Amino acid sequence: MTGPGQDAPPPPSDPQPPAPRQPVFNAMPPAILALSALIIAAHTLDWWSASYGDGAFHQALVNLAGVRTGEMAERMGTGPLGGLAPAFAHVFLHFGWVHMLLNLGVVLAFGSAAARPFGTDLRGAAGFFLFFFACAGAGAGLHMLFHMDQSTVMAGASTAAMGLWAAGGWAEGGRRGMLRLSVPLLGLHIVMVLIDPWLNLPIAWTGHIGGLLTGMIAYPAFVRVFGVRRG
Known part of the structure; x- marks a missing residue:
């Protein structure tokens, strides 16, 4: 209420209509969409070949992408190229749908943030893929180093996905954001490496560490070289 001689308050302004929500895939960088499509397509063909086909594609993919030791x-x-091909192609080979979907979830969640500083042009996409496969190669290399005397076959996009985990921290919160996301995960993996001989879990902990460390250290350099130019 207003008393005599007091101006009445202005009428409330019309509320602004909410901005239309964009489809979730519109917010994802093209490089992430392409990478996700490749991972899904490779696993779908692998599953079909092993379950319903003659197994030829499955055997070819295992030969190309399985990182073997011991x-x-x-x-x-x-593997092809003296083991160099599996060191990078293992991101397209997964041991079942759950394995693939877990890795794909990390790629989508953290890769979208990590890919944005690279932009959407071909140069930026190339830089993002180089970073992704650098993390994969580092993970495969550390796995082979630690398991050279053990009989293993390693596969899955988790080596590179761990690099995207750290990169997502860099992209969203700088060094502090990266450390907040990555240091607890790194500590957990180191503990698991130490106790895994007693647990014998089918998880490539050392491969994860190689990819994670690469993302923690190398991501800013890749963005500096391949990222969007400002000014």
């Missing part, structure tokens, strides 16, 4: 490397060979 006795498995002796039996199957190290």
Whole structure:
């Protein structure tokens, strides 16, 4: 209420209509959409080949992408290009749908943030993919180093996904954001490496560490070289 001689308050302004919500895939960088499509397509073809086909594609993918150490490397060979091809192609080979979907979830969640500083042009996409596969290669290398005398086959996008985890922290919160996201995860993985001989879990902890460390250290350099130019 207003008393005599007092101006009445102005009428409330019309509320602004809420901005239309954009479809979730519109917010994802093209590089992430392309990478996700490749991971899904490779696993779908692998599953179909192993379950309903003649198994030829499955065997070819295992030969191309499975990172072998120890006795498995002796039996199957190290893979094309002296083992160099599996060191990078293992991101497209997964041991079941749950394995693939878990890794894909991390790629989508953290990769979207990590890819944005690279922009949407071809140069930026190339830089993002180089970073992604650098994390994968580092993860495969550390796995092979730690398990050279053990019989293993490692596969999955988790090596590179761990690099995207750290990169997402860099992209959203700088060094502090990266450390907040990555240091607890790194500590957990180091603990798991130490106790895994008693647990014997089918998880490539050392591969995860290699990818994570690469993301923690190398992401700013990749963005500096391939990221969007400002000014």
